[in-house]
Amino acid sequence: MAAPLTGVVPVVPTIFHDDETVDLGGTALVVDYLMDAGADGLCLLANYSEQFSLTDGERDALARALLERVAGRLPVIVTTSHYSARVAATRSRAAQDMGAAMVMVMPPFFGATLTVPGPAVIEYFKQVADAIDIPVMVQDAPLSPTPLPVSLLVDLVNQVPQVHAKIEVPQAADKLHALASALGDSLPGPFDGEESVTLIPDLDAGARGTMPSSMVPAELGQIVAIWPVTGPAR
Amino acid sequence: MAAPLTGVVPVVPTIFHDDETVDLGGTALVVDYLMDAGADGLCLLANYSEQFSLTDGERDALARALLERVAGRLPVIVTTSHYSARVAATRSRAAQDMGAAMVMVMPPFFGATLTVPGPAVIEYFKQVADAIDIPVMVQDAPLSPTPLPVSLLVDLVNQVPQVHAKIEVPQAADKLHALASALGDSLPGPFDGEESVTLIPDLDAGARGTMPSSMVPAELGQIVAIWPVTGPAR
Numbered sequence: 172m173a174a175p176l177t178g179v180v181p182v183v184p185t186i187f188h189d190d191e192t193v194d195l196g197g198t199a200l201v202v203d204y205l206m207d208a209g210a211d212g213l214c215l216l217a218n219y220s221e222q223f224s225l226t227d228g229e230r231d232a233l234a235r236a237l238l239e240r241v242a243g244r245l246p247v248i249v250t251t252s253h254y255s256a257r258v259a260a261t262r263s264r265a266a267q268d269m270g271a272a273m274v275m276v277m278p279p280f281f282g283a284t285l286t287v288p289g290p291a292v293i294e295y296f297k298q299v300a301d302a303i304d305i306p307v308m309v310q311d312a313p314l315s316p317t318p319l320p321v322s323l324l325v326d327l328v329n330q331v332p333q334v335h336a337k338i339e340v341p342q343a344a345d346k347l348h349a350l351a352s353a354l355g356d357s358l359p360g361p362f363d364g365e366e367s368v369t370l371i372p373d374l375d376a377g378a379r380g381t382m383p384s385s386m387v388p389a390e391l392g393q394i395v396a397i398w399p400v401t402g403p404a405r
Numbered sequence: 406m407a408a409p410l411t412g413v414v415p416v417v418p419t420i421f422h423d424d425e426t427v428d429l430g431g432t433a434l435v436v437d438y439l440m441d442a443g444a445d446g447l448c449l450l451a452n453y454s455e456q457f458s459l460t461d462g463e464r465d466a467l468a469r470a471l472l473e474r475v476a477g478r479l480p481v482i483v484t485t486s487h488y489s490a491r492v493a494a495t496r497s498r499a500a501q502d503m504g505a506a507m508v509m510v511m512p513p514f515f516g517a518t519l520t521v522p523g524p525a526v527i528e529y530f531k532q533v534a535d536a537i538d539i540p541v542m543v544q545d546a547p548l549s550p551t552p553l554p555v556s557l558l559v560d561l562v563n564q565v566p567q568v569h570a571k572i573e574v575p576q577a578a579d580k581l582h583a584l585a586s587a588l589g590d591s592l593p594g595p596f597d598g599e600e601s602v603t604l605i606p607d608l609d610a611g612a613r614g615t616m617p618s619s620m621v622p623a624e625l626g627q628i629v630a631i632w633p634v635t636g637p638a639r
Binding site for chain 1 (some may be wrong): 425455550
């Protein structure tokens with residue numbers, strides 16, 4: 172991508188058959204709908220895609236089929252999160268080779284209690300970034316018990332220039348404002364998420380894009396497009 | 406297994422090479438050590454095995470290689486947890502076909518916040534149990550944010566007779582005592598876990614086995630073997 176990704180980048184839900192197997196054709200129809208709605212990009216295999224319900228083989232098949240369906244018409248972000256930096260890096264390289272414009276990765280965690288300290292989080296994202304040439308969207312979401320305080324995100328962006336960020340924790344606008352103030356243009360985007368429920372304050376705080384589900388992408392895209400860029404000086 | 410599994414059933418750690426790939430040969434040596442130490446059974450791919458650091462293919466290769474190494478000399482429990490009941494059932498069937506004597510499964514959850522209500526937990530374990538003929542050890546561990554209160558575990562055992570249980574949450578002895586009192590012999594075992602740090606009170610409360618890591622299996626096995634059966638009437 173020449174210019175940083177901005178605008179509305181919906182998450183593509185995975186469609187399942189009644190027996191809970193993946194409906195690749197049905198999922199491709201959702202991609203068609205989101206492109207018709209004017210999405211600026213698409214995100215695959217995120218939590219709204221129920222990525223935690225899929226086998227490794229199904230993740231791979233979905234990413235491949237949906238990237239083929241998009242056929243380069245829009246930038247596509249593929250979520251490649253895994254507890255192991257080795258596995259996340261391998262998944263990220265495979266996504267790039269399939270045509271992804273960016274990968275999205277949560278910090279490493281498992282369950283409610285297994286967390287990773289800040290320096291290891293930075294090493295994790297270095298290992299992922301070193302495996303690819305495309306950007307890495309760090310996903311800061313309430314599902315992860317591994318915390319990403321502003322100070323850690325600032326260190327991460329300074330040490331791993333490929334990093335972009337999606338902030339969807341409580342008080343997202345405060346965090347976006349702090350990041351935009353500290354990092355300016357060295358943090359491209361940033362995005363909010365969490366159904367865009369705090370979109371207006373997030374845009375005012377410096378967000379340049381939003382990653383909602385697939386419900387009202389056209390309307391959300393129009394808001395991002397017309398909203399004046401009024402965040403911290405960039 | 407003719408008789409219910411009791412005693413010490415250590416979790417086999419996964420051995421990794423320096424580049425973080427799986428060392429199958431090294432892991433097989435740990436199996437040899439645990440059998441030499443007199444373990445009553447072995448558990449594969451649990452959280453102490455760092456199962457969250459593995460790909461699906463690596464899980465499969467480890468289970469296959471280690472079951473071949475044991476060669477039927479001991480009962481082997483294979484952990485087959487996955488958020489999706491469909492995937493957990495498929496993994497469990499594959500484990501049975503490879504020679505597992507039991508599978509171990511956590512309730513479905515993802516991250517710190519995505520939990521599943523009680524009736525869906527029962528449906529989940531029904532779907533897993535229906536796919537296999539061997540028992541299912543329900544793992545009640547602090548890593549899971551999906552709660553398993555005593556009342557739910559009692560309903561689960563009553564509705565899914567294949568269920569065994571490993572209790573390793575805080576106040577494990579209280580929970581084991583409540584389960585043993587309510588269920589008696591219809592809950593075979595039960596086991597504690599969490600490094601056997603509360604083994605004595607857990608045995609007094611009705612535990613009949615312990616699932617520690619691989620550090621002192623011989624010593625823990627001797628304690629379980631000599632401890633008088635003093636729990637609630639069974």
